[in-house]
Amino acid sequence: MTRIVVLISGHGSNLQALIDAQQRAELGGGQIVAVISNRAEAYGLERARNANIPTEHLSHRDFAEREDFDAALMARIDAYMPDLVVLAGFMRILTPAFVRHFVGKMVNIHPSLLPKYPGLHTHARALEAGDTEHGATVHFVTENVDEGPIILQSRIPVLANDTADTLQQRVHQIEHQLYPRAVRMICEQNTP
Ligand code: GRF
Numbered sequence: 001m002t003r004i005v006v007l008i009s010g011h012g013s014n015l016q017a018l019i020d021a022q023q024r025a026e027l028g029g030g031q032i033v034a035v036i037s038n039r040a041e042a043y044g045l046e047r048a049r050n051a052n053i054p055t056e057h058l059s060h061r062d063f064a065e066r067e068d069f070d071a072a073l074m075a076r077i078d079a080y081m082p083d084l085v086v087l088a089g090f091m092r093i094l095t096p097a098f099v100r101h102f103v104g105k106m107v108n109i110h111p112s113l114l115p116k117y118p119g120l121h122t123h124a125r126a127l128e129a130g131d132t133e134h135g136a137t138v139h140f141v142t143e144n145v146d147e148g149p150i151i152l153q154s155r156i157p158v159l160a161n162d163t164a165d166t167l168q169q170r171v172h173q174i175e176h177q178l179y180p181r182a183v184r185m186i187c188e189q190n191t192p
Helices: 013-023 043-050 066-078 096-101 122-128 164-190
Strands: 002-008 030-037 055-057 084-087 106-110 133-140 150-157
Touching: 002 013, 002 043, 002 066, 002 164, 013 030, 013 043, 013 164, 030 043, 030 066, 030 164, 043 055, 066 096, 084 164, 106 164, 122 133, 122 164, 133 164, 150 164
Parallel strands: 002 030, 002 084, 030 055, 084 106
Antiparallel strands: 106 133, 133 150
16 A cells, blocks of 8 residues: 655645545555645645545745744644655645655646646646647656656646636646546555
């Protein structure tokens, strides 16, 4: 079994896709042992509670320094002894010490075809560049934001009448297939 801790900040639809995959036994033996959010109102916490997954809330606002928050978060995560840490809409820039601590076992999903468009506003940037395709990427987390080794990508065509909103919706949909597939792959490799 691969022990998974998921970090979220918001809606948690990717978390839901992972929970659904686990419940269908399609996560390669992966088991989500905790969901941690830096925002108390994150709807993803509700999703986790509905699936009987332990949840925690740790607010970055309670810490003066980024380093202190990350150290506290690291300790919370470590308490669950995870084999894999999954960032699913976790809206925080991570400190180098945090990233180094989990290097090789922390993954993220990003709404662009990396290395294109790290950072924010990926859909508007793809449109503005006149790209004919767009998509999402699952990658290992390294010290530079959105730059780690790519695990899997999924593509969609950009249509003539697409807006940033329609692109965002379609990318979000493919993320829900892509993330469980990537996590499953990792869990399968993790299992002797
Ligand atoms: C996704 O678009 C993901 O690519 C990005 O944050 C968003 C999270 O959405 N990193 P949700 O909270 O999983 O619905």
